[in-house]
Amino acid sequence: MIYGALEAGGTKMVCSVGDENLKILDRAVFPTVTPDTTIPQMIDYFKSHGISSLGIGTFGPVDLNENSETFGFITTTPKPHWGNTPILPFMRGALQVPAMIDTDVNAAALAEFSVGAAKGLRSCLYVTIGTGIGGGLIVENNLVHGLVHPELGHMLLRPLASDPAPDGFCPYHKGCLEGLASGPAIEKRWGESAKTLPEDHMAWTLEAEYLAQMCVNAIVSFSPEKIVLGGGVMHRSHIFPMIRRRTLELLNGYIQSSALLNGADSYIVPPGLGDFSGVTGALILAKRALEA
Amino acid sequence: MIYGALEAGGTKMVCSVGDENLKILDRAVFPTVTPDTTIPQMIDYFKSHGISSLGIGTFGPVDLNENSETFGFITTTPKPHWGNTPILPFMRGALQVPAMIDTDVNAAALAEFSVGAAKGLRSCLYVTIGTGIGGGLIVENNLVHGLVHPELGHMLLRPLASDPAPDGFCPYHKGCLEGLASGPAIEKRWGESAKTLPEDHMAWTLEAEYLAQMCVNAIVSFSPEKIVLGGGVMHRSHIFPMIRRRTLELLNGYIQSSALLNGADSYIVPPGLGDFSGVTGALILAKRALEA
Helix, strand or coil, X not given: CCEEEEEECCCEEEEEEECCCCCEEEEEEEECCCHHHHHHHHHHHHHHCCCCEEEEEECCCEXXXXXXXXXXXXXXXXXXXXXXXXXXXXXXXXXXXXXXEEEHHHHHHHHHXXXXXXXXXXXXXXXXXXXXXXXXXXXXXXXXXCCCCCCHHHCECCCCCCCCCCCCCCCCCCCEHHHHHCHHHHHHHHCXXXXXXXXXXXXXXXXXXXXXXXXXXXXXXXXXXXXXXXXXXXXXXXXHHXXXXXXXXXXXXXXXXXXXXXXXXXXXXXXXXXXXXXXXHHHHHHHHHHHC | CCEEEEEECCCEEEEEEECCCCCEEEEEEEECCCHHHHHHHHHHHHHHCCCCEEEEEECCCECCCCCCCCCCXXXXXCCCCCCCECHHHHHHHHHCCCEEEEXXXXXXXXXXXXXXXXXXXXXXXXXXXXXXXXXXXXXXXXXXXXXXXXXXXXXXXXXXXXXXXXXXXXXXXXXXXXHHHXXXXXXXXXXXXXXXXXXCCHHHHHHHXXXXXXXXXXXXXXXXXXXXXXXXXXXXXXXXXXXXXXXXHHHCCCCCCHHHCHHHCCCEECCCCHHHHHHHHHHHHHHHHHHC
């Protein structure tokens, strides 16, 4: 059985095929130009590999309400040409295979929950910190959709007085997580990329503060059994201990759980699947589509 | 069939019995003194009514992990005498009936979800704003427990510059929801009870701001299909429109959902069951205990 996995992003569409063991067999990348150009390229790719089903993890917002007339559409994205694009119906119609769609971060959360850092638990928050910030969520063994789907990057935080750009850089919200702590926010604030800022730069104190505030609010809101932090910014792994320490400081002993002992070392963690959470999650969605 | 419902609170224990239609047939209130005194009173009450099963909605923190050795214990409460109290094992052992336990706010959320303001949906956030602030949560049709259980009152907020007490009054956290917006926080800040503060008092601008921040963070974190606000402070119903307006201002059009149109009038709402969410939820837990 060959499964197709589509990681639909705002700059590139990563198409992969994998086997029943979630092993990736092949991969192709197409730039995200327009639906008219890019969708046929993806269809050709998956057709040539004879996939049995398809899983899609996509940028959003996306309509995940199965009872909606626009189920499986990318909806109100500011990305030119891609607003109101029926990506799931297009792909399923052309390929004639079962398909399942979710957000890119929900796909990653599903992978970490199924075979990664949160394996064996009943809940898991996956957050990617990169060009943007997004969160995928599994609660009591279910992917969370709800009214729309989580948009964790827009959580309102409490900017530090020492922050030279306390309003952040989100065009919608002053002082939201993405506006304060995404890769571009770091670079705009300090004039240097998160990739190269030295480990002792004040940027990391602020970054750890904001990610710790997010962890605290996630813990008190829905009590995830594991918080997985991925994405480009988290490749700077020296901030994991900083985030853990500050999360515990902010919680101040209020939440009693053995998971928070020993510095929360095994509670706030990098992805078990490294940079492969997204593709693995899309393959799991494909498996689920075939079983459904 | 007669069901027992125990609403276990820090000042009083409300014991009720109800029928299969969730109609309340009788009620008795015992002050929360010590387990040695109070638990036998409750056992006598329920024994005398010949209940078939018992549902408990309790103050917390409470251990809700069925695989834990302390499942059904009130754990680290600062309430004198009640730390580490096996309330579920005691009640079940003495009454010899099936019993189910959850937090008081999860019980209320379950009631609003089953027969109240969120009936027919798949998710619901219930928040009580009174002596304390707590949140109960249903996501994808399941009550949320997770690592511990939600402790929504301790969400970190962004205090307003115009707040005369911006740190709030929580002994654990500066500027958390409960510390800023509970009934006692209002009274400490303004020297007057939330019950009597005039509708045009600045207290309500601050209160609406903090509850709106909480609503925004809930919406972006787990996307509930309905937010139900109950508890004593919300009896001052003039703040509902203020909270809705401020929530939409803070979201700034980022979340596109028909539920947020028309001023979110039917999205952020009072309890459909008025002050009976808690007891109704405990009765539903009792029904579930019998069915399980």
